[in-house]
Structures are given as structure tokens and as C-alpha cells.
Amino acid sequence: MDDREQTYLRLIRENRGQLRKICRVYGDDAADREDLRQEILLQLWRSLPSFRGDADAGTWLYRVALNTALSRRRDRETREEARLHREDDAIPDAPSRPDREHRERERLERLYAAIDRLEDADRALVLMYLDEKSYSEMAEVLGITENYVGVRLHRIRKRLSTWLSEEET
Amino acid sequence: MTLEEYRDAWQGHGTDPDADLDEEELLAEVKERSEAFDRTIRRRDWLEIAAAALVVIFFGYEALTSAAWLARIGAAVVVAGSVLVVWRLRSARRDGRDELAGRPVAERLRAELEKVDAQIRLLESVLWWYVGPLAAGCLLFVVGIGDGHVGTLISVAVILAVSVLVWWLNRRAVRRSLRPRRRELARMLDRIEANGG
Numbered sequence: 505m506d507d508r509e510q511t512y513l514r515l516i517r518e519n520r521g522q523l524r525k526i527c528r529v530y531g532d533d534a535a536d537r538e539d540l541r542q543e544i545l546l547q548l549w550r551s552l553p554s555f556r557g558d559a560d561a562g563t564w565l566y567r568v569a570l571n572t573a574l575s576r577r578r579d580r581e582t583r584e585e586a587r588l589h590r591e592d593d594a595i596p597d598a599p600s601r602p603d604r605e606h607r608e609r610e611r612l613e614r615l616y617a618a619i620d621r622l623e624d625a626d627r628a629l630v631l632m633y634l635d636e637k638s639y640s641e642m643a644e645v646l647g648i649t650e651n652y653v654g655v656r657l658h659r660i661r662k663r664l665s666t667w668l669s670e671e672e673t
Numbered sequence: 674m675t676l677e678e679y680r681d682a683w684q685g686h687g688t689d690p691d692a693d694l695d696e697e698e699l700l701a702e703v704k705e706r707s708e709a710f711d712r713t714i715r716r717r718d719w720l721e722i723a724a725a726a727l728v729v730i731f732f733g734y735e736a737l738t739s740a741a742w743l744a745r746i747g748a749a750v751v752v753a754g755s756v757l758v759v760w761r762l763r764s765a766r767r768d769g770r771d772e773l774a775g776r777p778v779a780e781r782l783r784a785e786l787e788k789v790d791a792q793i794r795l796l797e798s799v800l801w802w803y804v805g806p807l808a809a810g811c812l813l814f815v816v817g818i819g820d821g822h823v824g825t826l827i828s829v830a831v832i833l834a835v836s837v838l839v840w841w842l843n844r845r846a847v848r849r850s851l852r853p854r855r856r857e858l859a860r861m862l863d864r865i866e867a868n869g870g
Contacts, residue, residue: 512703513696525683546710547774549703554772568774571781578857611674611682625864628778634683646865647777656867665676672674 508552511561515548519565522635529619529627530573540573547572559644566637566645570628577624618667626660633657721759728755732814739818747813754806761802765795782862789855796851799843808836 505513516523523544531537548568555564619630632642639650639657646653729752736748773781811832819825 509700513700516699517696542706545699545703546706547771549707550710550771551774555775559775564775567777567781570778571774571776574778574861575781575785578854578861581857608682608685611679612686615679615683623864625778625861628865634680636680636684645777647779647781648866652867661676668674668676668679 512549512552515561515565516545519562522562522566522631523569525635526569526573526631528616529631530577530624540576543576544569544572560641563641563644566632566641570631570645574624574628614668614671618664618671621667622660622663626656629653629657630660630664633661718763721762725755725759728752732810735814741817744814744817747810747815747817750806750810750813752810754803754810757806758803761795765791779862779865782858782865786855786858786862789851789858793847793851793855796843796847800840803843804836804840808832 523541527537527541527544531540548565551568555561559567615634619627622630628646629642632645637645639653642653642657643650648656732748732751732755736745736752739745739748769784773784776784812829815825815828815832819828
């Protein structure tokens with residue numbers, strides 16, 4: 505196995521959770537998410553030779569994944585007038601799961617539903633916020649200033665909190 | 674429940690290893706798809722070059738051997754026009770997509786916006802670098818070798834009709850596809866950057 509193959513597999517292994525969440529947030533349904541995942545995996549492989557280490561590997565992966573997801577949605581939205589109906593099928597549930605897990609799952613469903621209400625660009629910020637990325641990492645991924653990340657995130661968090669409270673009541 | 678509590682739930686999920694992820698298989702699949710993508714691009718490029726080569730060989734021969742000077746000039750214009758078309762199309766396609774995928778989102782959006790603007794300019798000027806030279810060359814050639822009767826008139830009409838159709842299709846592509854895409858890109862860039870870039 506050569507260097508490129510080893511680096512690629514390591515990146516996928518270390519960031520599989522983030523990739524899954526990005527696909528969940530930007531994909532319309534299970535099949536669409538799988539297509540998006542395939543597209544991101546392909547783009548990561550093709551872009552890897554151009555990765556020069558000027559950013560952290562995780563930040564670079566985030567950029568590739570987000571750029572691929574956003575570009576894919578743009579292409580589709582330009583082609584299609586109507587937005588596709590979203591299905592909430594990403595988080596598998598088992599009827600026998602204990603209460604705690606069930607509650608956790610419901611929380612996540614509410615959170616994903618609230619994220620779905622955001623604009624594509626804002627979802628990227630929320631994803632990074634939930635993954636506990638620092639402001640400087642978010643700024644590096646998006647190409648904006650840290651100050652603006654703070655301002656923007658403050659507004660988005662406020663909106664998300666309101667929507668989530670509404671859902672709870 | 675606060676957003677921070679939701680964040681704890683978020684971090685707890687989606688991190689379990691893929692039970693069905695076979696790394697060897699994944700690698701083989703990704704490499705195969707990447708090679709298939711490259712093959713498609715190469716095939717398209719070769720087809721384009723082969724088509725242009727056929728036109729250049731046929732009209733190049735006519736430019737050198739035709740008895741009528743008007744036909745010779747027309748054939749030479751078609752040859753030059755074909756070379757120009759291939760050159761413009763190939764230079765417009767150098768987009769560095771793979772490299773841009775790893776750049777910051779705003780930078781990538783700006784690059785895409787520039788690319789769409791270039792495509793719009795290219796298609797809006799299709800009359801000057803594509804339709805015009807080829808149509809003018811073909812018209813001169815047909816008139817040069819023709820006898821001025823019905824056959825020539827029909828050929829002229831067909832060339833003009835095809836030229837208008839190609840021009841119209843390109844204008845429509847700008848209106849229906851590129852302009853909406855440009856608006857979407859600009860909107861997203863504005864959303865990400867606003868005054869924070």
C-alpha cells in the first residue's frame with residue numbers, strides 16, 4: 505500500500521463520524537446520503553495529491569466534504585425547481601432499545617430537523633460548532649474571519665435554540 | 674434543554690466503526706471510479722480532437738486542391754475556425770476542480786463564480802468564435818463549389834438554419850442554466866461572507 509492509499513484510509517478512519525453527519529445534514533434521504541458519501545470519498549481521493557499540509561488534515565477533509573456537498577446541492581437545485589421531500593431515516597432505531605437511548609435518538613431527530621430548516625451555508629457552521637471545532641478552524645474551513653464566525657454563529661445558535669424549544673413544548 | 678445538551682447527544686452518535694467497511698474494497702472501488710472518470714474525460718477529449726481532425730483533413734485538402742478560389746478560401750476559414758473552437762473549448766475546461774475542493778468554501782465559491790462568468794462570456798460570444806467563422810467558411814465553400822442553382826441555395830439555407838439553431842441553443846443554455854447557477858453561487862457566497870470575508 506503506497507503513501508497516498510495509507511493517508512486516505514487513515515483520514516477516512518479518523519473522520520468517519522464527521523463524514524456521516526455531513527452526509528446526514530446535506531443528503532435528502534438514505535439513498536441520496538449514500539450517493540453523497542460516495543461522491544465525497546471519490547473527491548477526497550482525487551484531491552489528496554493537492555493536499556500540501558497548509559491546513560490540518562481534519563480541516564482539509566472538512567473543506568473537501570463541505571465543498572462537495574454544497575456543490576452537489578447547488579447543481580441539483582439549479583436543475584430542479586422543487587426541493588425534494590426530506591425523509592428522516594438516518595438514525596436507525598431498534599424497538600428494544602432502552603429508554604435512555606430512545607430519548608437520545610429523539611433529541612437527535614429534533615436537532616437534525618432544526619438544522620434542516622437552516623440555509624445550506626449556515627448548516628456548515630452548525631456542523632462545525634456541534635463537532636466542537638474552534639472559531640479559527642471554522643474560519644479556516646469557510647474562508648472568513650474569526651470575528652464573523654462568532655457573529656454569525658451567535659445568530660444561528662439563537663435561532664436553533666428557539667426552534668428546539670418550540671419542538672420540545 | 675439547552676443547545677449545549679443537544680451538542681453532547683450529537684457528539685455521542687455516529688462515531689461507531691462501520692461494521693461493513695472493508696478498507697481494501699473501499700480503496701479498490703474509489704480507485705476504479707476515479708479511473709473511470711478520467712477515462713470518460715479522455716474519451717470526450719479524443720472524440721473532440723478526432724472530429725476536428727476529420728474536418729481539418731477534409732477542408733484542408735479542399736483548401737489546397739479546389740479549383741474555385743472562393744471554395745479554397747472558405748475551406749481555409751473552416752480549418753482555422755475548427756482549430757479555434759477546439760482551443761477555446763479546451764482552455765475553458767481547465768478548472769482545477771480537484772485542487773479547489775480542498776480550499777476554503779468561500780474561496781471555492783469565488784473560483785466557481787469566476788468560472789461560470791467565463792462560461793457565460795464564452796457562450797454569449799459563440800457567434801464570433803464558433804458559429805460565425807464556421808458558418809462563413811462553409812457558406813464560401815458551398816457557394817464556391819456550387820453552380821448557383823437550387824442545390825446551392827438549399828445548402829446555404831441549411832447552413833444558416835443550423836448556425837441560428839446553435840447560436841440560439843447556446844443563448845438558451847446561458848439563460849436557463851448558467852444565469853440561475855450564477856445567482857445561486859452569488860447568493861451562497863454572500864451568505865457565507867457578507868462583510869466577514
